[in-house]
Amino acid sequence: MIQLGQILFILSVLVILHEFGHYITARMFKVRVEKFYLFMDAGFALLKKKIGDTEWGIGWLPIGGYVKLSGMVDESMDMEQMKQEPQPWEFRSKPAWQRLIIMLGGIIVNILLAWFIYTVVYTTYGQKYVSTEKLQENGLSFGETGINVGFRNGDKILSVDGVHQPRFNRMVLDALLGDNIEIERNGEKKTLVLTDANKAEILGKEGRDFVGARNLLSQVIIDSVTPVKNKTAVFTAGDILTGVESKSFTYFDELSDELKNHKNKTVQLNIIRNNVPTTIAVAVDKDGKIGFGDTIFFGPSLEMSDSYVNEVSSGSEAEKAGLQKNDVLLGFNNQTFKQFFEFKTELKKQADKDVTLNVLREAKAMALKAHVNKNGKLGFGLQSKKQPSYEINNKLSLGNAFSEAVKESWQLLVYNVKQFKLILRPKTEAYKHVKSPVGIARALPDSWNWEFIWNFTALFSIGLAFMNLLPIPGLDGGHALFTIAEMVTGKTLSEKAMGHVQTAGMIILLTLMALTFGKDIYQLIVDKLL
Known part of the structure; x- marks a missing residue:
């Protein structure tokens, strides 16, 4: 539900402001706006109210929105109106340069919105990226x-x-x-x-x-709470890998590469267990793997007192208990644990039971009542304070933030062009990964994070601007292209021809939407069934 709420919020902001760009430019040039709709009202509207000459409403189909301008062949395909004599307040009665500005109004607002959001984000949250x-x-x-x-x-x-x-x-x-x-x-x-x-x-x-x-091998620790799928090896919580046979390695990928040289064999794996070097026999499968799966913990420290909560899953037992980011978790039921895996092992024994978490929050001791789920989990993540940080975070002044916002928006527009070109190359199969709002919603985090939402809204706004720039009939770019051609040649398409072109464009757009929505809905159903 949180993912659905996020995508509806983002779409609502983008659609309302995009259509407002058309609305405000139309009103500037005294063009009558007959309808202003958030989402499509095919057949019926959820809400509608007429104020002056404009009907304001919310449609039931969340795939966009529209403004209906008097005297324009648009999504409504209202050809009857076009048979009447042109009126001064109609779109078709205005000079070509005014019609062009009206057509580009939504795109301009999308770009301005991205500039505004990034400027605010860079001055508040900061400009963040992984170095x-x-x-x-x-x-x-x-x-x-x-x-x-x-x-x-x-x-x-x-x-x-x-x-x-x-x-x-x-x-x-x-x-x-x-x-x-x-x-x-x-x-x-x-x-x-x-x-x-x-x-x-x-x-x-x-x-x-x-x-x-790359992960240092000395910081790769076995979590035996999750079973290791290996025929011969018996790992215990906290085992640290060091090498294979007579070879020692610095990085985990070096050990992984070495194991590929011993496919379908049993090797001697060198480990440190309870601070004592030892060797265990391990079966290597046909792919050169020994079945770690998700049983490996990557981090410089397993000390509970040296770690902090870096993630609390939305709707989890940890969230219900009041656990927060940056809390230091010591143990539960007044039993403290030195190692994280000791904590996990004992917590698993408390499956479907209530416990009292012992927490330090800003150096103040707290006790939080929590229920352990049937899988023996609470729904949180830990991170070591010694974990190296690759993130850069620059809080910018207003002037610098605006300058960087403009650069970022331009860069995103360039990426959209490159991605579109990639989609047009069938062998890359990039077209298979185009997502509808359903697919986008599924990729959103399951917790409400304003920083992420505003960044994503700005990114999506540039994407919407690019999409509407495409010279496809039915999109703003298609209308703009015909208007520019009229300005250059001095000739206009007949209303009948314009109707055919608009119909063709709508068929193309609706087909593409049906394919992307169908693909994402099918994948949603399959994932639910599996």
Whole structure:
């Protein structure tokens, strides 16, 4: 429900302001606005009220909105009105330059909205991003997808198409949208070129298992609370990996790579258990893995007193109990635990029972009543205070924030163009990943976070501006294109021809919407059934 609420809020803000751009420019040039609707009112409206010449309303279908201008062939396909003599207050009676401004009014407001939101966000929350330099200081770690497309563990990405990207998440996007990727491997510079098939593989997993920071092996700890799927190995909570056979490694990916050399064999895995080095026999499967799955904890410290709550799941037992971010969790029922996995092991024994959490909040001791769910969990995450931070957070002055907001909006517009070009290349299969509001809502977080919502609204606003710029009949860009052609040639399409063009455009748009909505709804049903 929170995800649904977020997408409805974001769509409402964007649609109302976009249509207001058309409305206010139309009123500037004394064009009569017959309707102003949030969402589509196909068949009926949820709410409507006429004020002056304009009917204001909310439709039942949340796929956009519209303003109906007198004397214009638009989504309403009201051709009867066009048979009458043109009136001074009608859209068609206005000079071409005024009609062009009215058509671009929504797009202009979308861009101005993004500027405004980013300016406010940068001066309040700050301009935040993950630093490429910090994250890949020791090189990068690549999952199976990254290895398959040509990367190797330890590679550093220097630039894409000759441009260095200081933001790590943008660098990954650049790699997908660019052509030539310059990397550093073992001190040498090399160039990788991702094929459309490579990009299809990365997109097919939505970027998962592609690339991330390298993890020190000394900070990889086994969580035996979750069973390890291995034929021979017996791990205990807190086991620390060090190497395989006679080899010791610095990074976890080095150990993973070594295991691939021992497929379908049993190897001696070197570990530290209770501060004592020891060796256990481990079966390696046909894929070169030993079945860790999600049983590995990555972090520099497991000390409860040295960790803090960094996430509380929405609707979880932890949230109901009043656990908050930055709380230091010591234990429960007045029993303290030194190690996090000791806490998890004992908590699992309290499944479907009530406990009292012992918490430090701003150095003040607190006791919170909580119910442990049937899986032995509360619904929170911990992070070590010693965990290295890759995030940059710059709080900007108003002037600098506005300047950066303009740059960010332009960069996002460029990304939209590149992504559209990628969609038009069938071999990348990028078209399969175009999402409707249903798919977008499912990707939103399940907790209400204003910082995220406003950032996402600004990003979505630029996306909406780009989409409406496309020269497709039925979109603002299509109307603008015909108006510009009229300004250049001095000739206009007949009302009959305009009606045919508008009909064709609407068929294209409705078909695309049906396909994207159908795909996302089908996936939602499948996920619910599985």
